Amino acid sequence: MRRLTSKLSLRASLVASSILVTFLLFAAMTVVMDMRRSQAQMQNAQAQQDTGMRILTAVFSDQFDDMVVSYDRSGNVPSVSWDNIPAFESHELIDRVGEISGETATLFVWDPVQADFIRRSTNIVKPDGERAIGTPLGQTSPVRTVMLNKQTFRGEATILGKPYLTIYQPILNSGGDVVGILYVGVDKTMIRENIATDLQLNVILGIAIILVGSLLLAYLIPFLLKPLSVIAKRIEDVANGDFTETIPYVQRSDQIGTIAQKLDIFQNSLQQKADLEIAQKQRDLEQQEVVETISDHLSRLSQGDLTATIDAQFPSMYENLRNDFNQTVIGLHAAMQDVVTAAGNIRNGAEDIGSGSDELSNRTENQAATLEQTAAALDELTASVKSAAEGAKSIEDIVLEAQSEAEASSEVVGDAIAAMTEIEKSSDQISQIIGVIDDIAFQTNLLALNAGVEAARAGEAGKGFAVVASEVRALAQRSTDAAKEIKTLISGSTKQVERGVSLVGGAGTALDSIAKRVTHITELVRSMAAGTSEQATGLGEINIGVNQLDQVTQQNAAMVEESTAASHALKLDASRLQELVRRFKTSSNPQGTSATEPSGRSANVAHVQFKRTASTKVVPKPEQERMKQSVNGVRHAGAAASDWLDF
Structure with a gap:
């Protein structure tokens, strides 16, 4: 049954179930009514028996005076007394009873001989027309025992092949003995026919009721189930993702209304979920666009393009990120512009210092040659006092020229000191700019760390930001490394400039000393012209002064060579700094060249050579060692360790 109903629709199942229940109820009612009708027929039959018994006793009591019949309140016959039961030659009397009652009747008499x-x-x-006269009741009959006990018997009996509902009433004599029996029988066939007729009518009526009820159910059930069909259709639409239609029957207060209300709540929940999914997809698309845009600009930034600002508008929740990125790029661009400008200034200053140092070197070499000639002249003066005056005059001219050269050298040294001071100031400015770059890199790294933390909090949705944070952090590290390298170069250059300033200052001091000594020599020469008596003493003093001046001149030549080497090294460092910053694309450098870095400052400095004139004396060994140490210091200045902190 369950399998059958599971294959049918709800409407068919309800109709079939209703018809089946109606049929079962009708069958049960038919059975009950049949039982009640049977019981009623039996009661009617019993009433007919009682009526037949009253008719029988009435007819016989009217005919026989000695027959005494007693009646109860219901009209039934509880007892019959008859002392002398006659022999009947004719049966008209009992036939008349049958004609009146329509039932069978019999009079039994007790036979003591047969005891029956x-x-x-x-x-x-x-x-065949014969009557069953003289036939015994039967000693085995249950009626016999009841009659002998002076009780009324009711039961069924088959007489001449017909079933009868019978009543037996004992006849007593005045002594109280049973002397006979009055029998009345109702034909049971008629009762059965009546019951069958009633049953047939009931079945026909029941079938008609079932048919009419089935038709009514076939109409009413679809009508009652129509809301369920509509709700089922809406459930199917909701399952297919259609949330546009409203749910009907939500105002009903029955179970259908409850189902409609729950379905309405469920549809609203699904609609909200669908709206949230659409909004999430929109946010994912916006986030993907933001990540792709930032990734593209970070790629350009990693290639040195400092003009890679984001012009397209971001969604409101990412607009701060775009502004922070643009501010970072703008700050880095401005700092790099300052670095480019400072590098150009350093290179120009280094070129000026190099030119001045070369000129100073040539003049110093000429001065050294002049001093050698002066020494030779003094030797000749020592050999020949006769030519003392002429030698003194020549010495005076030479000394005056040397004084002019010394004064000129002093001016050059002063210019060199001023230029190196400007270079030192430029180096300080570059150091400040590098500090700004370092701070920008530090802030960029902090921004990358914060972005990484936020991406980790976002889980799967923040993986794209994690990639962006990694790229930003790599860029910050590269900026830090470049700033370190630039700071190292500037630090080395600053040290060399400071040393050059010190050396040029020493050269200026020496030149001042030379000027003073030349003045002193002039006075000595004039004194020689005044008197020959003082020539020997003055000549000795001049020899001593010239020797000292020769040593100082040699020292000045070494210092000038060192200053020249330092200026050329500074020029190479400035060129290298320009090559480094040219890799970044700025507004002043739209192409952003990626020049190959020089192989190293030490190699460049190692190839710096200065030609000496043939007349220049060989520098003493202590001075050669000091020059070698100075050059080596310049070579390895770029490799000095920096005290910058890594992120």
């Missing part, structure tokens, strides 16, 4: 009740008169006729 014998039929004396009856209206039951055999098919």
Whole structure:
């Protein structure tokens, strides 16, 4: 049954179930009504028996005066007394009872000889027309025992092949002995026919009721189930993702209304979920666009393009990120512009210092040659006092020229000191700019760390930001490394400039000393012209002064060579700094060249050579060692360790 109903629709199942229940109820009612009708028929039959018994006793009591019949309140016959039961030659009396009551009747008389009740008169006729007169009741009959006990018997009996509902009433004599029996029987066939007729009518009526009820159910059930069909259709639409239609029947207060209300809540929940999914997809698309845009600009930034600002508008929740990125790029661009400008200034200053140092070197070499000639002249003066005056005059001219050269050298040294001071100031400015770059890199790294933390909090949705944070952090590290390298170069250059300033200052001091000594020599020469008596003493003093001046001149030549080497090294460092910053694309450098870095400052400095004139004396060994140490210091200045902190 369950399998059958599972294959049917709800409407068909309800109709079939209703018809089946109606049929079962009708069958049960039919059975109950049949039982009640049978019971009623039996009661009617019993009433007919009682009526037949009253008719029988009435007819016989009217005919026989000695027959005494007693009646109860219901009209039934509880007892019959009859002392002398006659022999009946005619059976008209009992036939008249049958005609009146329509039932069978018999009079039994007790036969002491046979010890049984014998039929004396009856209206039951055999098919051959004979009456069952003289036939005994039967000693085995249950009626016999009941009659002997002076009780009324009711039961069924088959007479001449017909079933009868019977009543047996004992007849007592005045002594109280049972002397006979009065029998009345109701034909049971008629009762059965009546019951069958009623049953047939009930079945026909029941079938008609079932048919009419089935038709009504076939109409009413679809009508009642129509809301369920509509709700089922809406459930199917909701399952297919259609949330546009409203749910009907939500105002009903029955179970259908409850289902509609729950379905309405469910549809609203699904609609909200669908709206959230659409909004999430939109946010994912916006986030993907933001990540792709930032990734593209970070790629350009990693290639040195400092003009890679984001011009396209971001969604409101990412606009701060775009502004921070643009501010970072703008700050880095401005700092790099300052670095480019400072590098150009350093290179120009280094070129000026190099030119001045070369000129100073040539003049110093000429001065050294002049001093050698002066020494030779003094030797000749020592050999020949006769030519003392002429030698003194020549010495005076030479000394005056040397004084002019010394004064000129002093001016050059002053210019060199001023230029190196400007270079030192430029180096300080570059150091400040590098500090700004370092701070920008530090802030960029902090921004990358914060972005990484936020991406980790976002889980799967923040993986794209994690990639962006990694790229930003790599860029910050590269900026830090470049700033370190630039700071190292500037630090080395600053040290060399400071040393050059110190050396040029020493050269200026020496030149001042030379000027003073030349003045002193002039006075000595004039004194020689005044008197020959003082020539020997003055000549000795001049020899001593010239020797000292020769040593100082040699020292000045070494210092000038060192200053020249330092200026050329500074020029190479400035060129290298320009090559480094040219890799970044700025507004002043739209192409952003990626020049190959020089192989190293030490190699460049190692190839710096200065030609000496043939007349220049060989520098003493202590001075050669000091020059070698100075050059080596310049070579390795770029490799000095920096005290910058890594992120």
